[in-house]
Amino acid sequence: MKKFKFITLIIIGIIFHSNLYALIEVDITRGNLNPLPIAVSSLYSDKETTEAFKKEVKIDKIGEEISLIIENNLRTTGLFNPLEKKAFLQKPDVAHLKPRFEDWSLIKSQALITGKVEFQDEKVRVEFRLWDVLAAKEILALAFTTVPNNWRRIGHIISDKIYERLTGEKGYFDTRIIYVSEEGPKTKRVKKLAIMDQDGFNTKYLTLGNELVLTPRFNPTNQMVTYLSYFKNLPRVYLLDIETGIQEVVGDFPGMTFAPRFSPDGKKIIMSFAKDGNSDIYTMNLENRIVERITNHPSIDTSPSYSPNGKFITFNSDRSGYQQIYVMKSDGSKVKRISFGNGLYGTPVWSPRGDLIAFTKLHKGKFYIGVMRTDGTGERLLTENYYQEAPSWSPNGRVLIFYRETKSNSDGEGFSAKLWSIDLTGYNERQVITETDASDPSWSSLLSN
Amino acid sequence: MIFNKSTYKLILASVFALLLSACAQKAAKIDSQIQGDVYTGTDTVEYLADGVPDRVFFATNESVLTTASRDTLRKQAAWLRKNSDINVVLEGHADERGTREYNLALGERRANAAKDYLMTYGISENRISVISYGKERPVDSGSNPLAWSKNRRSVTVKAN
16 A cells, blocks of 8 residues: 555755744633634745646645645634635735735734745745744744645645644644544444545545444554454454555454554553453553553453553543543553543543543433543533544644534434544534544544654 | 431432332333333344244343343253254344443443353353444444344354
8 A cells, every 4th residue: 555655754944943033822722712813825836836736746726725724724723713815915926035014914914824835856845934924023934845746744744833833832734533434324334444634635445344343543653553353253453554554463362352552652552352241451562462461350441541651551441330430550550440420431541741531421311522630630521412432632632533423313314423623622623524424533643753 | 397317318218219110100101112221122133943032132331131131041042952053153232322442342241141141051152152243233223212222232143
């Protein structure tokens, strides 16, 4: 599967870099009450470059297309308000050279992004600048070179750089989502592994739908994926290299293995193994294949997730009688229950920032996605619905993606499964558009770092 | 009127009991095919042989076998003893109102409850295999308590 091969982006030169003017700032902890007005000018491309792109990648207005990727990324954060291009007074090439700041402040823009695309020796070079309109200053300028087919990633990388410059936190745009694509009636649902860019483009299907597949998760350090497959009707955890398409069973367990996730260093898989009606948590080291049993309890222990430093594991257990969330040391010692609110708790997943655990809660027939501190205090429910579960963190720990199902009537009509995202603040809930119905999303790390 | 604490508690308890039985009656009226949260109807049941139902049903989040389930499994065991060349797969399932991973474990636990019971009635462990489908293969696609009760099941399927 060569198409998944990445071409490294090289930052060829920082034209101008300055941390001196911390003028515009976006406070991401506040929610989207006051999105920053920002003008994203189309990137300028000369005639030759425009023609080359038409020929090579069948894209008509490359400069505008890249600017639309950036606009869309910034808009979906809820933190920015990209302004209508129709209102722009300056042409892209002129603005990129030296913006007339009065023109941009006239349309109430506080920040401006300009740029230029060039086609040189079968490669594409893109440079962009971020300007503080009120201070009349350039605050960021970078250039990238890559192959033409990678043009959407340039838009994402620029978005990440702008987000980072204006919020002080890493972005999450040059990332992908792996999920389960769903089709057909509930009783005979066909499920395939699918992967797409974070903004819903470039969807690829990784399995054909011949066997049931569930719960794919990215390795945080590379392009490996672990998931559950019912291949030959034996539910087992698999490891898949999405660059080569090679897959293998994880371990040699005499029964169902499920609920897999990688350790933060990517070297282990942690999962449940079910035998004789009892599910416990195990790890397998991918380098030496050593299997370790982590829990040993007659209850159901599942949905394990490591803390980002690898020292702790949060998991789901019904040892108290009902599904609750627990934390233990990564060797299985010092097991401590942390969820004590009303209702059932499942799918705990540790934030990449380390301070929070996201979960699914079922209470009085409603499903909630929420977060709590790692000691169980400070529970906050972000969203309530008929059915939703399985949150996965954006790599910067600011956004959760999960799936939501609708109720069906007695004939099974009205059912759907869709991906949704919500900010940690509880604001900015939005559907993530997929080609088919979708569930079990998992967010990758940043592809370029 | 002055109540002492225990009389007060007693009154509270009886009010509760009344409320509970009222609820139960209401539920029973809505659907006579569910008793104590367990499906008791037959619409989705298939038969391994004459008089031998293929499945047993469970209460929400439970894997305890009901009296009716044990009766069904004894019939299955008797039939399996007579047909010693037949092996079976026990397929455990959960309803859609739970998280996917927990439901996979729950389905496995339910199928094993049925397996253990068959084994106590003399069916050899090596004739029985178990698979959990969690909530992935509902038999009724509705989103209502009756549909969910039909889906919380362990189904005995001939393996050969």
